[in-house]
Amino acid sequence: MNSTNRVKRGRFITLEGVDGSGKSTQCRMLKEYCISQNIPVMSTREPGGTEIAEEMRSILVHRDLLPMSELLQVMAARYDHIVKKILPTIEAGYTVICDRFIDSTACYQGLEIDGGMDLVYSLHQQLMPPIMPDITFFIDVEPALAMERVRVRNGNNYSSSNLRNNRFDIKDLDYYKKIHNGFRTLADKYPNRIKTIKVTALSTPTLTIRLSQNIIMI
Template sequence: MFITFEGIEGCGKSTQARLLSERMQKEGYSVLFTHEPGDSPIGKHLRKILLSEPMDSLTELLLFLADRREHLVHLIQPALSQHTVVICDRYIYSTLAYQVYGRGIKKYLVDTIHQEILDNTFPDRVYLLDLDVSQALQRKKHHAFDRIEKESYEFHQRVREGFLELAKDNPSARILDATLPPLTIHNLIWEDIQTLFLHRRQI
């Protein structure tokens, strides 16, 4: 089972991914809680470059995709093959929302590279935490902003709309109102996860 969390900066992805991982572990599941970019040996270096150095949009896309490939091959695929539940903070949607909707890169380019590098590893469930851009950035105001968080309001707005557009057309996506309290969101996710697992067992 492969579950991903998506959404703009500060919408609550890490909070919900952590709550779900802890809940599943408590229920006895073996869980890998991971994130992009950065959760692989090479990814750690890529993350540092991606979040600090100014760069061309296509270079940025290729570095994010290199990080994804490393992450997939070294962490996600081995875990899935051991029947470990993988909970990943950001995945495919983030690239499409930020690089295609945010930066204006052609979608076919991202889709084509994804086709080659993902080995058909798509999430069983995508949770999109949807939140107003100002509210999201407000939540992060006590932290130093990284290179991407420093982008304009309009950029983040395009990214938010991109996420919503992507989720609308995908039956495995669930859009959640990220203004709700963290535990309320977690309980909605938990209810959904139970139906998902029940459904899988019946197949």
């Protein structure tokens, strides 16, 4: 193929943060921004993104698994997602915006296993096709605020016995703090890839503007 006819590889953007940080909303708004700029774009999520990975997600969020079993299931779902959806879309020239990726696995699954955070990145390197995000936004929200947002979102249905909630939604504040600290550790470890967006009283549109400005730079 003539090099002038090759499709330019799309960018891979991930958003990370504790539940209730607002990252899913930002994924939707970033997609709208890309569309407004005539940037070919696709949004997706993890765990999930493909039919099989979504089935695995349902098990992950509603069933208690052994820590290593949970980690391996997330990795299996990711492999399916990368091969079937993420890589083909990027290679077709689309920007892919993903709600959670490897850093969430390091925090939510890796922190439950001794040495698990490093293990997550090692397994990714050994088992996955060669892909990492071009840029990751860590939406840094105080754990207490994030937990309160989740409780408000679930309203009166907030209880461990209600299957409408996933099991991560009913965790206590100490758990939110542990995950939040995990993301901060990763942001310090990988500063060239992970950009921390500290959220206090920023409105959603203002936050989206800050994210889009970073996207333009990559």
